[in-house]
Amino acid sequence: MGKLVYILNGPNLNLLGRREPEIYGHQTLADVEAQCAALAKAGGLEARLLQSNWEGQIIDWIHEARDTAAGIIINPGALTHTSVAILDALNAFEGPVLEVHISNIHKREPFRHHSYTSMRADGVIAGFGVEGYGLAMRRMVSLLGGK
Numbered sequence: 001m002g003k004l005v006y007i008l009n010g011p012n013l014n015l016l017g018r019r020e021p022e023i024y025g026h027q028t029l030a031d032v033e034a035q036c037a038a039l040a041k042a043g044g045l046e047a048r049l050l051q052s053n054w055e056g057q058i059i060d061w062i063h064e065a066r067d068t069a070a071g072i073i074i075n076p077g078a079l080t081h082t083s084v085a086i087l088d089a090l091n092a093f094e095g096p097v098l099e100v101h102i103s104n105i106h107k108r109e110p111f112r113h114h115s116y117t118s119m120r121a122d123g124v125i126a127g128f129g130v131e132g133y134g135l136a137m138r139r140m141v142s143l144l145g146g147k
Ligand code: CA2
Pocket: 011, 012, 013, 014, 015, 016, 017, 018, 019, 020, 024, 075, 076, 077, 078, 079, 080, 100, 101, 102, 103, 104, 105, 112
């Protein structure tokens, strides 16, 4: 087994592919998981996709990742724009952190333009649809020196 990468997803992302396809597309989180797992495996890594609607659960997973994961890909959903607590948790994680947004948050309402997570992220992807997760995983392979 290669090094583990957590793909953490915040509130409402369980609805991916089922609501608002004009913004978020038709693919589901299960599709994202399959794509990322294949890319991770090809690069000598292992992917674990997790989603919660609860801020505290996401923070607990980031803490857990300190002992179990080499890198984190995170789409905190709307918590991106509100959560100092998620930023603090990410600051306690030592490996690479990549932030993904399905939509281009800078093209949307002003309240989506600021991201607390970006103050810690080593890279940010926005507006590439769910393909952004795959791009982030490719970058993770480069950063973590997989195959
Ligand atoms: O573009 C993104 O990935 C966001 O992180 C998604 C969040 C939004 O609050 C951020 O500003 C940008 C919302 C996730 C909601 O996901 C849904 C997916 C399908 C249907 C309904 C909601």
